[in-house]
Amino acid sequence: MNLNPRLLWLIIGLLLLALAGVAVYKAWPVLFPPLEQRLAPDPDCNLRAGPCVTTLPDGGELSLSIEPRNIPMVTPLHLQVRLKGVKADAVEVDFSGVDMYMGYNRVSLENQGDGLYQGEGRLPVCVYDAMEWEAQVLVKDSKGLLSVPFRFITVKGG
Numbered sequence: 001m002n003l004n005p006r007l008l009w010l011i012i013g014l015l016l017l018a019l020a021g022v023a024v025y026k027a028w029p030v031l032f033p034p035l036e037q038r039l040a041p042d043p044d045c046n047l048r049a050g051p052c053v054t055t056l057p058d059g060g061e062l063s064l065s066i067e068p069r070n071i072p073m074v075t076p077l078h079l080q081v082r083l084k085g086v087k088a089d090a091v092e093v094d095f096s097g098v099d100m101y102m103g104y105n106r107v108s109l110e111n112q113g114d115g116l117y118q119g120e121g122r123l124p125v126c127v128y129d130a131m132e133w134e135a136q137v138l139v140k141d142s143k144g145l146l147s148v149p150f151r152f153i154t155v156k157g158g
Contacts, residue, residue: 036144041134047071047152051080054148060085064093064137064150071133071154073123079107081137083115090140091117098132098151106138123154130155 037057045052051065061084066077081091094106107121123133132153139146 036146038147039149041149041151045150045152047135047150051082052150054150056086056146056148058085062086062137062139062148064135064148066135066152071123071152073154073156074125075122077121077123079109079119079121081109081117083117083139086115086139086141088117088139088141090138092138092140093119093121094136094138095121095123096134096136097126098134100126100131102126126154128156 039054039057042052042054045054047064047066048069048071050069051063053061053063055061061082063082065080065082067080068075068077071077079093081093083091088111091109091111092106093109096102096105102124105121105124107119109117109119112118130153132151135150135152137148137150139148
């Protein structure tokens with residue numbers, strides 16, 4: 001059977017398009033998880049000074065700590081989330097630039113017991129001298145997904 005080259009390229013193109021559609025369909029919930037609730041960032045939070053604590057709508061507490069405190073870019077960062085009054089199935093921290101898309105940068109934290117979750121992440125390199133970031137703590141539990149945002153600024157050279 002002799003196929004026309006145009007028909008062959010059309011078939012290949014349609015197969016590639018279908019493959020891309022399946023990849024987007026599978027990746028969508030990971031990249032854009034459905035949120036049960038998103039809190040507003042605390043304007044008094046300063047992660048460079050120490051851990052920030054947020055009271056949750058159900059009365060629990062969540063705190064986020066990042067070390068080293070100067071939060072350098074392209075350097076391993078020790079992330080620590082403490083939960084009080086909340087039973088989580090999983091905890092992740094998603095870093096994003098407030099005014100600039102910086103790619104997918106999410107870290108799954110390991111359950112250490114007693115409401116303590118820890119992990120290591122890093123911020124990508126940025127060309128600006130100072131940049132505002134958002135560390136979105138994602139808490140998955142039986143009710144859904146809770147997003148608790150914390151904002152901070154990185155400065156080149158400390």
